[in-house]
Amino acid sequence: MRRTTAAVSAALITALGAGCATSGKPETKQADAGVPATISWWSTGGDDETAAFQKAADLYKKSHPGVTIKVQTLSWDDAYAKLLAASTSRSGPDILSGGLTWTIQFGMRGAMVDLRKYGIEALRAQAQPAQWKSAVSPDGTVYGVPLDMSTHALYYRKDLLGKAGVTAPPKTWDELTADIGKLRSAGVKRPFSIDWGNLDWIGFFNYLHQAGGAFYTADCKPSLDTPQAERALSYWVDLYRKHGAPTDTVAGGDALETGTAMVSGGSWIAMSLDTDKPELKGKWAMAALPAGPAGPTTFIGGRAVGVTSYSKYVQQSADFVKFLYSDQALDAIAAESRARNVAFIPPRPDKIATSSFTPEQSAVFAGIIKTGAAAPGCPGWDDSAPDVAKQLQSAILGRADLKTALSEAAKIMERNAG
Known part of the structure; x- marks a missing residue:
């Protein structure tokens, strides 16, 4: 979905x-x-x-x-x-x-x-x-x-990264935040944004798995009370609160067109970017999302x-x-x-x-998908997902601390599991 x-x-x-x-x-x-x-x-x-x-x-x-x-x-x-x-x-x-x-x-x-x-x-x-x-x-x-x-990719403006002296897209979490800092110093006002999954569980999914976590255990028990989940949420929240990712969702192509240097977005963006935004032709490229401490695992829809x-x-x-x-x-x-x-x-x-x-x-997507993970097929997940997203949003918006947001999300998943 x-x-x-x-x-x-x-x-x-x-x-x-x-x-x-x-x-x-x-x-x-x-x-x-x-x-x-x-x-x-x-x-x-x-x-x-x-x-x-x-x-x-x-x-x-x-x-x-x-x-x-x-x-x-x-x-x-x-x-x-x-x-x-x-x-x-x-x-x-x-x-x-x-x-x-x-x-x-x-x-x-x-x-x-x-x-x-x-x-x-x-x-x-x-x-x-x-x-x-x-x-x-x-x-x-x-x-x-x-x-x-379908999957996620990192879309980036080659010209804007070049302006900041960044010669290649970031490959790790640390490189992503470092490049955001370099772009800001170079006068790029919008270094990074998220399209597909912005403030939603799908966006968190990438960071959760890249930190070595998951929404559920192998036997479908909620699995958000872990150091991996807390580390993932901390990094995701920081992308918004410390590094300026906008909470308002801007379509990936529009974001790139209006000066955003890097966008985390759905695979379909690549299909029509040159035709919808001809002025960007030759200026953009795409790569896998930066890998976390546990690896590059990315959501497959x-x-x-x-x-x-x-x-x-x-x-x-x-x-x-x-x-x-x-x-x-x-x-x-x-x-x-x-x-x-x-x-x-x-x-x-x-x-x-x-x-x-x-x-x-296709070659980029093949590499991403090789180590990808998909939505949990556990009982009650489709019931839980919207409210889980709300709890995660509460951490981004400063309404709850990390542990409380994760705990409340797990409670929702537990209630709906029956």
């Missing part, structure tokens, strides 16, 4: 509370696998992304003429609530895709098929391990598999795709989901994404070189 506003988060929590009674409803009678099937796929994202996925669906039809797949767009703003409502009423799409951990939440309510019954685990060896783990339920049930990837338990065409739908990992499908999606100037990183690391980005950009 790329962006979550406070209003949307509140709506999602309300919808989650209303959706707990689905598992007791009877299963939909399945149609015979050999009969013609018209399958609906509700895809969270934009219309251009839907068009790219439709290319894979049309390609599948060529070898399966009895199966027609129609892809429909859901916007990120209300997709979760719509999908959860469909799960509650047990009427809606045959296939759905959305945030990486969403299918787990729907599956726990009886609304998703365990795709292991249809041979889906054969895809596991092809997926990025951390992302696969995030999409799979802690008990091993596979309600959905990764559909694509993306979508998961799964099959609903109320579909009449479960077998055909599951077969199509497997097809989405084929070379043919991924090449078709990437080609259409490239034609539409839309970001697409395949869920298979060995296919990142054929993403919709340039070869140079």
